[in-house]
Amino acid sequence: MEKLTAKKVVVTGATGGIGRQLVKLLHQSGAEVFITGRNAEKLNEIVVEFGLRPTHFFAADISNTEQMEAFGKKVHAEMGTPDILINLAGIGIIKSMDHLTAEEFSRSLNTNLLGTFLFVKTFLPAMKEVKKGLIINVPGVLGKVPMAGAAAYSASKYGIVGMMQSVREELKRTEIRITNLFLGGVDSPFWDTIDLKVQKDKMIREEEAARSIWFLCQQPASGVVSEMVLQPFNHQAI
Numbered sequence: 588m589e590k591l592t593a594k595k596v597v598v599t600g601a602t603g604g605i606g607r608q609l610v611k612l613l614h615q616s617g618a619e620v621f622i623t624g625r626n627a628e629k630l631n632e633i634v635v636e637f638g639l640r641p642t643h644f645f646a647a648d649i650s651n652t653e654q655m656e657a658f659g660k661k662v663h664a665e666m667g668t669p670d671i672l673i674n675l676a677g678i679g680i681i682k683s684m685d686h687l688t689a690e691e692f693s694r695s696l697n698t699n700l701l702g703t704f705l706f707v708k709t710f711l712p713a714m715k716e717v718k719k720g721l722i723i724n725v726p727g728v729l730g731k732v733p734m735a736g737a738a739a740y741s742a743s744k745y746g747i748v749g750m751m752q753s754v755r756e757e758l759k760r761t762e763i764r765i766t767n768l769f770l771g772g773v774d775s776p777f778w779d780t781i782d783l784k785v786q787k788d789k790m791i792r793e794e795e796a797a798r799s800i801w802f803l804c805q806q807p808a809s810g811v812v813s814e815m816v817l818q819p820f821n822h823q824a825i
């Protein structure tokens with residue numbers, strides 16, 4: 588296992604259900620964690636509660652080019668080149684084509700796909716200079732198998748998979764590793780705005796989803812876990 592001690596880790600979506608739990612685990616394992624999301628107050632609460640460095644948070648909309656540029660500058664100034672990027676920022680718009688609007692479709696792509704592009708692009712040049720690093724995205728099961736009502740969400744998550752496969756080809760001469768985590772349903776606030784009957788008690792717990800990412804961060808650097816699938820036991824779509 589790779590040790591996390593003093594590893595520099597950037598986490599987007601850190602204020603979310605999975606992100607918050609993950610930040611705690613990474614910090615407890617000795618990593619230097621820098622967090623982001625849109626809500627500065629929530630980010631500050633996490634910094635204080637877990638005892639992260641007070642400089643290590645920045646509020647930014649992941650789909651906004653200027654805000655991501657400012658975020659990149661802040662991370663470089665406070666921490667230098669990250670060893671690990673973990674992207675947990677995402678929104679779930681689950682609606683049938685009859686109800687899905689073009690604005691919702693765009694918002695889904697902007698946050699989940701353009702956001703991933705901007706996040707990776709922000710740090711890739713520095714990672715390429717040192718020729719190493721780990722980038723973890725969470726396309727989820729709906730980035731691999733379709734579901735009715737998931738046109739916008741799946742388009743964005745399948746997009747992440749295609750984009751990162753292409754980036755992987757570009758990075759073959761480096762030791763930058765790319766991991767996609769295909770998570771099934773996790774009981775988190777993600778579902779609060781989704782109008783769908785779900786059995787939250789049968790879903791994966793936030794802490795367990797976070798633990799799977801924490802585990803991925805510690806895999807030996809001589810190989811790469813290109814994919815991992817973690818699904819609720821009673822709902823195995825893959």
Ligand SMILES: NC(=O)c1ccc[n+]([C@@H]2O[C@H](COP(=O)([O-])OP(=O)(O)OC[C@H]3O[C@@H](n4cnc5c(N)ncnc54)[C@H](OP(=O)(O)O)[C@@H]3O)[C@@H](O)[C@H]2O)c1
Pocket residue numbers: 599600601602603604605606623624625626629647648649650674675676677678679698725726727728769770771772773774775776777778
């Ligand atoms: N929960 C599940 O069942 C499940 C299953 C498979 C995959 N996933 C994926 O796992 C990731 C984390 O999910 P979760 O369950 O932790 O969701 P969550 O609790 O809803 O958290 C989502 C996070 O994304 C951030 N975010 C949303 N829009 C953003 C934007 N425009 N710019 C920057 N940050 C933004 C939110 O922060 P602010 O609102 O403060 O900005 C929050 O920190 C998502 O990508 C999701 O698609 C979730």
